[in-house]
């Protein structure tokens with residue numbers, strides 16, 4: 001075993017008496033296994049079109065299918081800036 005551990009190494013202070021590796025495993029179990037990110041297929045009707053301007057408010061990008069920006073198309077302010 002070439003496991004040299006410096007005693008000054010920070011530990012998970014809230015888990016005294018267990019190894020850092022074990023603590024990491026506990027953290028992973030607590031957080032759960034990350035789900036694989038499934039990329040949305042590119043849809044030309046809804047891909048943000050940064051070259052266009054919203055018919056209503058003039059913002060970019062727009063949803064090509066509607067000719068309007070995200071908030072005007074979806075009614076959701078969070079969709080501003082192509083975030084849909």
Ligand SMILES: [Zn+2]
Nearest residue numbers: 054057069072
């Ligand atoms: Zn708009």
